[in-house]
Amino acid sequence: MSYRIGIDVGGTHTDAVLLDEKYQVISETKTPTTADVSTGIYKAMREVIGKSGVPREKIRYAMLGTTHCTNAIVERKRLNKVAVIRIGAPATLAVKPLVGVPDDLRSHLEKYVYIVRGGHEFDGREIAPLDVEHLYRIANEIKGKVDSVAITSVFSPVSKDHELKAAEIIREVLGSGVAISLSHEIGSIGLLERENATILNAAVVNVAKTAAEGFINALKAEGINAKVFFGQNDGTLMNVEYAIKYPILTISCGPTNSIRGASYLAQLSNALVVDVGGTTTDIGVLIHSFPRESSLAVEIGGVRTNFRMPDLVSIGLGGGTIIRIHQDGSFTIGPDSVGYKLPEKGMVFGGDTLTATDVVVALGKAKIGDPQKVAHLDKELLNRIYHQMVEMVEEAIDKMKTSADPVPVILVGGGSVLLPDKLKGASKVIRPDHFGVANAIGAAIAQVSGQVERVFALDELGREKTLELAKKMAIDEAIKAGANPETIEIVDMEDVPLAYLPGNAARVRVKAAGVLSAS
Amino acid sequence: MKRYIDEKTVSSLARGAMYLGSGGGGDVKLMELMAKRIIKENGPIPLISPFRFPDEEWVIPVAVMGSPTIFSERLPSGNELKKVVETIEKEKNIAASAITGIEIGGMNAISPVIAAALTNLPLLDADGMGRAFPELQMTTYHGFGMKASPAVISNRPDKTYLLSSDENTEIEKQARKLVTDLGGWAAIACYPMQGWQMREAGILQTYTLTIRLGEALSADAMDAHDVMEKMQKVFQKSIYGKPVKLIEGKIVDLQRNIIEGMLKGSLVVEGSGSYIGEYLSVFFHNEYLWIKKNDTTLATVPDLICVLDEETGYPLSVEELENHVKVWVIAIPGPFLLQTTKMLDVVGPMQFGIAENFIPIEERLKLNGNEG
Numbered sequence: 001m002s003y004r005i006g007i008d009v010g011g012t013h014t015d016a017v018l019l020d021e022k023y024q025v026i027s028e029t030k031t032p033t034t035a036d037v038s039t040g041i042y043k044a045m046r047e048v049i050g051k052s053g054v055p056r057e058k059i060r061y062a063m064l065g066t067t068h069c070t071n072a073i074v075e076r077k078r079l080n081k082v083a084v085i086r087i088g089a090p091a092t093l094a095v096k097p098l099v100g101v102p103d104d105l106r107s108h109l110e111k112y113v114y115i116v117r118g119g120h121e122f123d124g125r126e127i128a129p130l131d132v133e134h135l136y137r138i139a140n141e142i143k144g145k146v147d148s149v150a151i152t153s154v155f156s157p158v159s160k161d162h163e164l165k166a167a168e169i170i171r172e173v174l175g176s177g178v179a180i181s182l183s184h185e186i187g188s189i190g191l192l193e194r195e196n197a198t199i200l201n202a203a204v205v206n207v208a209k210t211a212a213e214g215f216i217n218a219l220k221a222e223g224i225n226a227k228v229f230f231g232q233n234d235g236t237l238m239n240v241e242y243a244i245k246y247p248i249l250t251i252s253c254g255p256t257n258s259i260r261g262a263s264y265l266a267q268l269s270n271a272l273v274v275d276v277g278g279t280t281t282d283i284g285v286l287i288h289s290f291p292r293e294s295s296l297a298v299e300i301g302g303v304r305t306n307f308r309m310p311d312l313v314s315i316g317l318g319g320g321t322i323i324r325i326h327q328d329g330s331f332t333i334g335p336d337s338v339g340y341k342l343p344e345k346g347m348v349f350g351g352d353t354l355t356a357t358d359v360v361v362a363l364g365k366a367k368i369g370d371p372q373k374v375a376h377l378d379k380e381l382l383n384r385i386y387h388q389m390v391e392m393v394e395e396a397i398d399k400m401k402t403s404a405d406p407v408p409v410i411l412v413g414g415g416s417v418l419l420p421d422k423l424k425g426a427s428k429v430i431r432p433d434h435f436g437v438a439n440a441i442g443a444a445i446a447q448v449s450g451q452v453e454r455v456f457a458l459d460e461l462g463r464e465k466t467l468e469l470a471k472k473m474a475i476d477e478a479i480k481a482g483a484n485p486e487t488i489e490i491v492d493m494e495d496v497p498l499a500y501l502p503g504n505a506a507r508v509r510v511k512a513a514g515v516l517s518a519s
Numbered sequence: 520m521k522r523y524i525d526e527k528t529v530s531s532l533a534r535g536a537m538y539l540g541s542g543g544g545g546d547v548k549l550m551e552l553m554a555k556r557i558i559k560e561n562g563p564i565p566l567i568s569p570f571r572f573p574d575e576e577w578v579i580p581v582a583v584m585g586s587p588t589i590f591s592e593r594l595p596s597g598n599e600l601k602k603v604v605e606t607i608e609k610e611k612n613i614a615a616s617a618i619t620g621i622e623i624g625g626m627n628a629i630s631p632v633i634a635a636a637l638t639n640l641p642l643l644d645a646d647g648m649g650r651a652f653p654e655l656q657m658t659t660y661h662g663f664g665m666k667a668s669p670a671v672i673s674n675r676p677d678k679t680y681l682l683s684s685d686e687n688t689e690i691e692k693q694a695r696k697l698v699t700d701l702g703g704w705a706a707i708a709c710y711p712m713q714g715w716q717m718r719e720a721g722i723l724q725t726y727t728l729t730i731r732l733g734e735a736l737s738a739d740a741m742d743a744h745d746v747m748e749k750m751q752k753v754f755q756k757s758i759y760g761k762p763v764k765l766i767e768g769k770i771v772d773l774q775r776n777i778i779e780g781m782l783k784g785s786l787v788v789e790g791s792g793s794y795i796g797e798y799l800s801v802f803f804h805n806e807y808l809w810i811k812k813n814d815t816t817l818a819t820v821p822d823l824i825c826v827l828d829e830e831t832g833y834p835l836s837v838e839e840l841e842n843h844v845k846v847w848v849i850a851i852p853g854p855f856l857l858q859t860t861k862m863l864d865v866v867g868p869m870q871f872g873i874a875e876n877f878i879p880i881e882e883r884l885k886l887n888g889n890e891g
Contacts, residue, residue: 090676094553094597121702122589154593191592192549402843403771404789458777496775496838504777507588 003054004061005226006444007044008257009033012278012340013414015440016044018052018059023264023445027052028437030414032340037068038211042218049222056223061516065231065253065443068211069204073251073301076105078210079203080148080179083112085138085170086195087162088119088154091127097152097195102302109199112146114138118162119154122455122505127154130162132169139173148179150202152195156184158455179205185246188453189507193306200303201248208247212240229516233309235260235290235442236449236513239482248307251300254439255310259284259291261442262410265432271408272397272426275438276415279318279337283396284310286410290491290513313396319415320346321356323385331385333392347374356418359385366417394424401425412438449491449513450477458495458504466508467495474512483514523563524632524642524730526555531733532726536628538736538750538851539729541823542837543806544625544651545587549594554629557636564632565641567617569723574715576616578643579604580660581634582627584694585704588838590626596676599706600630601637606671606679607708619643619717621658621710623725624651624806624823630706645721647710649759649854650823652866653781653805655691660710662862663720670694670709674701682709722854728757736832743767743847746832750851760852763880765810765817766790766799767829767847773840781805782837786826788848799848801826803837808871810848815887819868821858822880823851850880 003026007016010033017028029047034040041064049056072078084097097113098106116138118130142149149170153162163182170180181202187194216228230243231253243250255275262273269289275282285292291310298307316335320342325331338345338353345351347358348369359382360366362374401407409426411419412435421429434441452473456466471490478488492511524532533551536544558564572578581600583590608615618635621627623646635642647658655667667690673679680701682693690709698705712720735749747764755761772787783804790797799817802809807824810817818824825834829845857866858879868875878886 088594090596091674092594092596093676094595095549095556099552099556119593121593122586123702125702127593127702189588189592191594399845400843403769505586506777 001058002060003052003058004063004444005045005048005059006063006440006442007041008065008231008254008439008443009037009041009067010254010277010439014040014044015437016048017434017437017440017444018048018054019441019444025434025441026054028434028440030436037066037071038214041066041215045218046222049224057225059224059226061229062215062219062224062226063229063231063237063443063446064215065257065439066211066250067254068207069247070251070300072204072207073200076108076301078207079108080206081146082109082199082202083138083142083146083149084109084114084199085149085151085166086115087130087152087166088127088191089115089117091119091154092191095192098199099192100304101196105301105303109203112142116166120156120159120162122155122158123457124159130165132165135166135169136173139170143174147177148181148202148205150181150183150195150198152183152191152198154191155189156182157189157453160184179245181205181246186248187306188509189455190306193304196303197248197305197307200300200305201246204247205244208250209244212244216240229446231257231443231446233307234449234511235446237446237516238448242481251307252309255282255284255312256291257442257446258282258412258439259286259310259442260289260446261438261440262286262412262432263289264441264445265412265434265438266410266430268408268410268430271410272400273410273412274393274397274416274419276411276413276418277318278320278339278342278415279316280314281317281393281396281415282312282314283400284312285400285402288491313399315392315396317356317389317392317418319355319357319418323354323356323359325354325381329381331381333385333389356389356415359389360418365420368417389418390420390423393419397423397425411435447513447515448478448481448483449511450474450479450481450483451509451511452477453507453509455505456508458506463495467493467510470508470510471512474510478512478514482517484517485514488512488514522566524558524566525563526558528730529554529558529629529632531730531737532628532632533733534736535729535731535733536623536625538732538825538834539623539628539649539823540625540651540834540836541806542803542826542835543653544622544627546591546836547626547629549591550626550629550633553595554632554636557633561636561639564635566644566726567641569643569645569718569721572617572643572714572717574713576714577613578617578619578712578714578717579607579615579708580619580621580647580710581631581706581708582621583630583704584655584707585698587626589703593702593704595674595706598637598676599673600634602673602676602679603671603706603708604634604638606681607669607711610669610671610681611711613711615640615711617641617643619721620646620726622646622648622651623729624648627651628729642726643717644726645717645723646725647721649722649725649857650821651806655694655709656687657866658710659722659856659862660712660720661687662865665710665712665716665720667691667709669711670707672697672701672705672707674705722758722856728753728759741832743827743829743832746827747847747849754851758854760881762849762851763884765848765850766794766797767792768794768797768845770840770842770844770846773842775837786840788846791845801848802873804871805837807837809868809873809875810850816875817883817887818850818880819873819875819877820871821853821862821866821877823853825849825851852880
């Protein structure tokens with residue numbers, strides 16, 4: 001028997017689980033998230049191992065969903081010294097890199113910014129031959145001054161040649177110590193957004209490296225020699241080498257992990273997932289076992305990127321949400337919360353703050369803490385409060401549903417005791433075992449994936465054959481990333497026609513995912 | 520009173536132009552960024568009234584044509600819009616006194632602002648569509664007898680291409696092919712006109728209106744309800760008519776295909792609130808063209824159709840549509856000029872393959888006994 005650990009860092013709690021190879025939960029734990037993130041991770045890791053009692057040498061994998069990189073970008077701290085190279089002149093000169101990036105972040109990143117001749121057209125022709133000499137001049141200029149380089153070439157999702165050649169030159173002059181981020185591995189079409197994401201990636205390489213090394217060393221200190229993986233925002237895993245190269249992909253993996261975990265626990269692949277935490281309730285949509293993604297451009301630390309994030313609605317209702325009752329009998333629910341201090345502030349725990357948890361305990365809908373401490377509260381009023389809480393969730397459910405038909409709803413998260421077994425719009429309400437740590441389970445069971453996103457001229461091969469080709473490319477990527485070929489499935493496929501182009505050009509995106517190869 | 524377009528006005532113009540795109544016209548954000556940068560460097564641009572423009576002086580309309588997606592990747596060099604204007608001047612041996620618009624809906628509301636800034640010319644307050652349309656001859660300039668030729672195209676700093684033909688549709692054909700060969704988008708200048716012609720063939724003062732619309736919508740935290748209220752106020756006192764709400768609900772079906780380079784398809788909205796039990800189909804062809812409820816037509820091109828995101832009030836483009844999103848579908852009566860026989864021959868429902876005669880939305884509502 002071999003085992004795996006899954007850890008997910010949330011805003012309030014860091015959760016950890018230990019699973020056996022059949023994905024049975026052996027132990028689980030929750031600890032407060034710490035300001036430096038790492039301390040909380042190590043603590044959760046040690047606790048979950050200690051509780052499990054399994055032999056340490058049998059723990060083979062450790063999966064981590066962390067917020068290190070998000071925090072570094074938001075706080076503008078511990079960022080790399082970055083050089084920004086765009087390949088595309090004479091095109092693209094009208095809009096310089098870092099336009100629209102908030103000033104305080106830009107000041108960290110704008111010291112070495114270059115635009116070089118080269119890049120491609122949408123059909124793969126060169127805009128101009130790559131200016132190799134210019135790249136050598138740049139490389140010599142930045143040598144010893146930067147430790148991370150972001151390279152973005154026009155239409156690199158169609159042709160990555162110029163990015164690869166530029167990387168070669170930088171590597172040749174600056175040596176193997178420099179980190180190089182290539183845009184075609186990070187984002188899709190839309191130059192500024194992809195460039196921004198690539199620059200952000202280059203800026204958090206050190207942070208990711210420190211986090212990864214710290215985690216591996218902490219595991220070793222426990223006598224565990226596990227293979228470490230990081231969760232990505234699409235719900236799949238990357239190995240440490242890849243995560244250190246492309247840390248930006250770890251951003252926002254938390255909600256995805258909880259949706260995937262809920263899917264696994266409830267054994268459903270199409271449903272709504274309602275994740276009730278300490279402060280908020282997040283509602284996402286599960287389609288073919290993966291979260292539905294949002295089509296909106298996502299901002300990270302104020303920077304517009306073209307990342308796709310899970311499509312979520314978040315409402316201010318969680319276990320610690322503060323309920324205020326006014327003189328006239330009216331009341332407000334949140335949006336503030338006592339958060340992780342619920343065990344000291346909540347009335348059922350002897351505290352002085354009326355929280356959402358106290359309301360359900362007083363109404364006899366949950367058994368937490370000491371019900372006597374809330375027995376004196378006006379039941380009629382509490383019922384009204386409770387109804388409004390449920391209504392808030394039902395409204396959000398309605399917003400996320402694809403049609404008017406009722407759908408199964410999976411309740412997860414520590415705060416899900418707040419909600420009843422019947423919800424408007426739900427065909428059934430499922431509360432799986434281990435619902436409190438669904439996010440850590442999601443991290444632990446995550447698959448590895450491969451993705452391809454390119455512009456294809458559908459007229460060349462026909463739509464069917466083009467999609468087949470794209471599928472094959474995605475499957476190859478997944479195998480390269482470590483997926484067991486026999487388990488790989490196409491989990492997402494989209495072709496968006498591009499207007500005003502001949503040859504029926506379309507942007508095709510295919511994602512394939514499978515379980516980790518045993519080897 | 521002399522008015523200017525400064526950085527702040529560009530934001531308002533961009534915001535307003537999104538609504539006039541009728542689902543097409545491309546993303547305004549990049550153009551907005553570019554225009555702001557140039558205005559920051561070169562100063563604000565005078566916006567001049569078409570009624571005060573001398574009869575004999577020349578005005579050159581400009582736009583960017585091609586794929587907005589490719590435009591967002593292969594960004595401009597910077598002076599394409601200047602090159603095309605200068606080349607027309609040279610070809611016709613004229614000196615332009617102003618730049619004007621071709622398409623006020625979407626990103627091309629802003630390309631003339633950039634051209635004006637680059638050429639140091641004022642912007643004349645007009646355009647040729649009053650909204651967004653997919654082709655060069657779908658303009659009042661064409662409808663009222665102006666020649667698109669000589670037209671000039673460029674998407675490189677060092678090269679321009681001259682197109683000439685007596686037939687405006689031929690110019691459209693040539694331009695479309697050239698744009699593809701050049702990499703998917705290009706700047707274009709065409710329909711050079713004198714002041715008296717512009718007054719005859721242009722849709723006038725659409726810049727003022729679009730900026731006013733954008734200013735009215737500039738407050739944060741609005742929803743479809745607020746946006747609709749503000750739009751009704753702005754449009755009531757304009758050459759357009761009062762916008763009408765046709766349904767609120769959820770997109771429950773979405774079909775999109777490319778046919779001959781055009782994004783064609785339809786969406787179905789399932790009503791909610793006071794529209795419960797109703798279903799509305801909206802057909803599009805790069806822009807929203809036709810709204811049907813069961814077998815009854817509620818609105819057609821050239822009246823404008825917007826699909827507003829219920830939560831933000833933002834108009835969703837055809838490319839941004841997604842199943843399950845909650846929306847309002849509204850129609851804005853088009854400018855009178857677009858409803859004339861001459862224009863209906865160019866941009867009427869028949870031109871888009873819809874077997875319906877054009878009836879203005881206000882009249883259709885009375886016919887259907889549905890006062891919205």
